[in-house]
Amino acid sequence: MKKMQDSPLLKTTLGSLTLENPFILSSAPPTSNGQMIRRAFGAGWGGAVIKTITPDDMPIRDVSPRFTAWKSECNDLLGFENIELLSKHSVSYWVQEIGAIKSEFPDKILIASIMGSPDPATWQDLAEDVQNAGCDAIELNVSCPHGMPEAGIGSAIGQNPRMVQDLTQMVVKVADVPVYVKLTPNITDISPVALAAALGRADGISAINTVSCMFGIDIDTLTPLPNVDGYSTYGGYSGPAIRPIGLRMVSQIAKTVPLPIMGIGGISRWQDAVQYLLLGASAVQVCTAVMWNGYGIVRGMKKGLTDYLKEKEYSSPDELRGLCLDTLTSHQSLDRKLRIRPHISNPASCIRCGRCVIACRDGGHQAIELKSDGVVINTAACDGCGLCIQICSTGTLEKESYSAV
Ligand SMILES: Cc1cc2nc3c(=O)[nH]c(=O)nc-3n(C[C@H](O)[C@H](O)[C@H](O)COP(=O)(O)O)c2cc1C
Structure with missing residues (x-):
């Protein structure tokens, strides 16, 4: 089958990397295995972040069920909670798949999300494994809000600027591909954490991971949602409802550090992506919208963005980057007249x-x-x-x- 070429207008710069288009699948169920990533690339995504890879001695055992959805009357998704953990595949599975996928899709950007134990040496080992396999960049998952923080990792690291700086520094020391740090929104002020990643010499920032939440209680059965045999736990909120939180945090990061940002959170339409770019992102990542509507949504996103760029006479998504950052000011200085x-x-x-x-x-x-x-x-x-x-x-x-x- 002949590969559909993206419009040259969509070519996007992400730090030292070049993307065919700015649309990347985030680390999540749509990138759970190699075949899924191949199908996503075939459908036209510019890049993919692999579902977070962990050391083999950190076995991942998910609960069932692990999702709850807040929907409109037309079944459109408004917000989504998950208590899912990380990739269940071994490091050797991903090492083999990274090499194979990169040789089949050399122009696509393949990013390996990793999470080690509280011992930074395990993160270094994972980083070396995935970069030797041929990934284009590494994303440090210091932001998963459920399960992992109980073990001192995930957002337990991402909420602590000192730990973020030290861990980033340790991984950057062994990395020869760009290292992105994926930040958690579950913190009062994201700026010090972005600064810590920059001080640790990160090449870029990904933001945001899911927002910690308690989705609700079934008031008939008095059980929490999602209901795992009568119990539940705090989960991660995603989808359209979190977009305003993601936009705020991406703009705050862009105002704090001069690093490339992958904007994440509630993106399901090209218009959402444009807003992230205008507030400082270089590219965007998508998860929940794909879980709800499939890989094919990227076609409409690419067409919409191409038409927008043409209409506004921009020659690349790069030209949108941060254009609206200066429109965000203090409340005191807003016009009252x-x-x-x-x-x-x-x-x-x-x-x-x-x-x-x-x-x-x-x-x-x-x-x-x-x-x-x-x-x-x-x-x-x-x-x-x-x-x-x-x-x-x-x-x-x-x-x-x-x-x-
Ligand atoms: C079911 C599910 C599983 C996820 N797993 C991961 C993961 O393994 N690693 C990670 O960094 N983020 C994970 N995420 C977070 C997403 O990558 C993304 O940051 C978040 O969902 C916000 O984007 P969205 O609103 O487009 O979904 C997961 C999200 C969902 C919904």
Whole structure:
């Protein structure tokens, strides 16, 4: 079968690496084995991060079930919790597969995610094994929020800047391919950890891993979710719900260290990827959207990004990198004079649902009434919060800007 070439417009620079396109599968179920990675590359992904490889004397035993999903009424995924552990394949399996996959797909970027024991020497051994096998880069998983922290690894390391710096330094010492450190969002301020990775001479940062969560309780059976024989544990939240957290953290990292970043968290559309690039990422990684919708989503993502770049007259995703970083400022310095208020240019589109009236009455400033001839806005009472515009499902309430002075 003839290989579909990506548009040259999509060529992306990730530090010293060049990607055919900026879309990379993150370390997760879609990269669980060599055949899956081959299918993903065939479907058009620019790169893949292998499901985290551990030393053979750290056996991985998963529980069942290990997922819970928060869905819209149309079965669209909003948020996803997992309590899954790491790769169940041996180091020798991956060493063999890395070499084979790289010889079949020399232009794709194959990154090996690794996690050793609390002894940094085990991370060094893994790093040497995967780089000798031919991987293009190494990702240090210091961010898994469940299971592994109980053993002093995963996010237990990623929450401690000193440990991140020391571990990174140890791995970089033996590595001759770029080393990325995958950070945890389960920390008050991610900047010191990004700085620690940079001080440890990391070549780049991946962020974010999943957000620690307690998905919920089945209120009929009084059991926690996911329910493992009546018990559960804190898990990792992913999917669209965490995108705003990922965007915040990627922008904070980009403002802190001058390293290439792979942006991760809730990416399912090309528009999500563009936002990560605009806030400082060089490339993006995707997991949950692929688990829900398959490898094929990359086609729409590549087409959407290509069309966007053409329309905006950019010649590469590289040109988007960090363009919006300077638009993030302190709350104190935000303009107070420019205000917005709701405006109705097409009253016929109003379905008289009354949602804006209730929201403004009980969550706003009592500035909207539903009268016999439709919605009436009291502009003198309106405080410009914008809640009504957010809640309007028909687009009847539009944003009108004005200056308060
Ligand atoms: C079921 C599942 C398993 C995962 N396993 C790993 C893993 O082995 N190593 C790792 O670094 N991240 C792992 N992750 C985290 C993802 O790589 C990714 O950082 C996270 O899901 C956020 O991206 P998303 O919103 O696109 O899913 C896993 C995520 C899920 C949902």
